Amino acid sequence: MLGAGGHREEPGVNSTQQSGGPVPTVDVDRSDPAYRTWLKEAVRKVQADANRSADTHLLRFPLPEEWGVDLYLKDESTHPTGSLKHRLARSLFLYGLCNGWIRPESPVIEASSGSTAVSEAYFAQLIGVPFIAVMPRTTSREKCRLIEFRGGRCHFVDDPWAMYIEAAALAERTGGHYIDQFTYAERATDWRGNNNIAESVYSQLRNERFPEPVWIVATAGTGGTSATFGRYVRYMQYDTRICVADPENSCFFDGWRHHDPGATSEFGSRIEGIGRPRMEPSFLPGAIDRMMKVPDAASVAAVRALEQAIGRKAGGSTGTGLWSALKIVAEMAGEGRRGSIVSLICDPGERYLDKYYSDAWLAQQGLDITPYALAISTFLATGRWP
Template sequence: MSWDIRALGLLQAEPPTPLIDFPVRAAGIRLLLKDESAQPTGSLRHRHARALFRQAVLDGLLAEGTTVVEATGGNAAVSQAWYARRLGLPYIAIMPGTRADGRARPVEELGGECRFVTPPVAIYDAARQVEGHFLDQFGRAAEHDLAAELFAQVRPDWVVVGAGTGATSATLGRWRRDHAGGPRVAVADPENSAYFPGWTLDAPDYATGMPSRIEGIGRPRMEPGFRPDLVDLVIPVPDAASVAAARHIREVTGLPVGGSSGTALWAALELVERMRERGESGTVVSVLGDAHERHLATCHDDGWAAAKGLDERPHGERLGRISSAGG
C-alpha cells in the first residue's frame, strides 16, 4: 500500500458536527448554530486543514518525511499539527509576535514546533524560507466539505459565516451555484477587514492595512481564497457587537465561543430581523467557529473588552430584544 493511499485514508471526513437551535423572537423563522467546536481539534479550521493536506497529497507535494510549514497564529496551527502527526510528518508553525505559551502549547503538545517572528507581517516570508512544504492557507484556500455535510442535515435559506481565508464562504457559495435552490451565503465581517468594502466596491485588490481584533476572521486585504462572486451578502459587524454576541451564545449554550462566532451570530440575527420585517419565514444557519476555555480571558472578560475599548452593553441589550432567551 502506497504512502499516498494510506494518507488519503487518514483524511476522511469526521462525523457530522451538530446543529443547535437558537431562540429568536420571530414567528416562522428558525435559527440554527452549526457547532464546529465539536471537531477533533475544536474548530472550523479542522476542515480546512484536512482539505489542504488532502490536496497536497494529491498534487504530490507531500511525501514521507516532508516538513509541513504554515504561517499562522491561531486555530489553523492546531488543526494542521493534528493532521501532520497523523501522517507522521514534522510540522512547523511560524507565528507572529513574541512567544505566547497559550498559542504555542496546543501545537507543541501535538508534536509541532512554533517559531515566533517579528514584525508579524514577516511570518509569510519566514515560512517560505523553511525547507519543506508551505501549506499557504491564504494562497491556496482549498475548499472543504462543510457544505455537503450541512445541507445533508438541513436545507436553510441562508448560511452565515465569518471569513478568514475565504475557503468556507467559497465552499458554501460553490455548492449553491452547482445545486439549484441552494441557500444564500452571507459573510459576517468585523471592523478593519477588507472583505466588506472590497465586496461592496467590487475591488479585488482592496486593502485596509489594519489587523482585525476578532480572532480568526477579518483580513487587511482581499485574500485570493475569498470569492466575491460566490457570496450573496457581506454584513459588517461592530467588534463590540461580536463580543456581546459571543457572550450571548455562551449564556444560551454554555459554550465559551470566540469572537468570530459572535460576529456570525450578530449577522445572522440581522438577517432574521430583515426576514421578520418582510413577513418571511425560513431557516438561517450561523456557523459557530470554535469554543475554548482560552476565550474566557478575552471576549468574555470585562477587563479585556475595556482594554480594547469595546463596550458591548448596548449591543447586549439589543440581543435581549431579538433573542427569546433574553428574558
C-alpha cells in the same frame, strides 16, 4: 520565538536545525517504491480520520416559534481538533500529498492565526512529518499550547503582514512545504459534495420545517468556507443566499463592496481566525450575495449572549457571524418572511478566556460591549431590533 538572551530562535524540524542555519532541501524520487508506499499510507491515515469523525451537530438557537424564523448553528467545535478548520486542514493535507508537495521528513509550514495551525499540527503528527506555525505574537496562549501538544512549533511575528513572507522563507530555508491556506483553501475543498460542510447542512435540515435555508451566514479568514457554501448552493440550484460577516481591521468588506482585489487593511484583526489585511486568493467575492461589517464589540457581545442562550462558550468569530444572523432574523421577522438561517460555531470559547471572556482585556482594547449586548437582549425579548 525568542530564546535565552532575547535572540530569535529559528524553529526547525529538530534540535540541530534550531541554530537558524540553512537546511538542505529534502528531495524525493516520486517513482521510488518506498515513497509511493509512504504516500499511500499517509493518504490512508488522513482519509481514515474522516471516517472516524462523526458529523458535527446542527444546534437551534432559541427563538419564539411564532416569529416564523428558525436559526441554526453548525457546531464545528466538536471536530477532533476543536474547530471548523479541521475540515480545511484535512483537505489541504490531502491536496498537498496528492500533488506530491508533502514529503516524508520535510516540515509542513503554515501562516495562521491559530485554529488552522492546531488542526494542521494534528494531521502532520498523524502522518509523521514536522510542523511549524508562523503566527502573530498576539495569538491566544491556548492555541499555542494546542499546537505544541500536537508536536508542532510556534514561530511568532510581530506584524501580521509578515506571516506570508516569513512562512515562505522558512519553507525555503528548511526544505519544507508552505501549505498556504490563504491560497489553496477554495481549491483543496471539494465544493460539489463529498461530505463538505454545505452538503452536511442541507442533509441535517432535511426534516426541519424550513429545509432550504433562506440565508447561510459565514465569516472569512481564508474565504474557503464561504466559497464552498456559495458554489454548492449554485451547483445544487438552491435559492439560498450567502452572507459573509467581516470584523473590524479586515479588508474583505471594502474589497467586496468596491470590487477591489487590491484592498488592504492597516491593522490585524482582533477576532482571531477571521478578517485579513489583504484580499486573500481563496476569498471569492463572486460567490457571496451580501456582506456585513461587524464591530468587534458586537462580536464579543454576541458570543456572551450565545452562552446565556445555549450554555456554550464560543470564539469571537462565532460572535461575528451570530450578530449578522440575528440582524437577518430581525429583518425577516419584521417583513413577515418565514424561513431558516444557518450560521456557525467555529471553535470553542475556552481558547479565548483571556480575551473575549475577560473584562480586563476588553478594557485594555477599549471595547464597550454594553450597547450591543442591550441590542441583542432587547431584540430577543421584543422581536424588534433597536
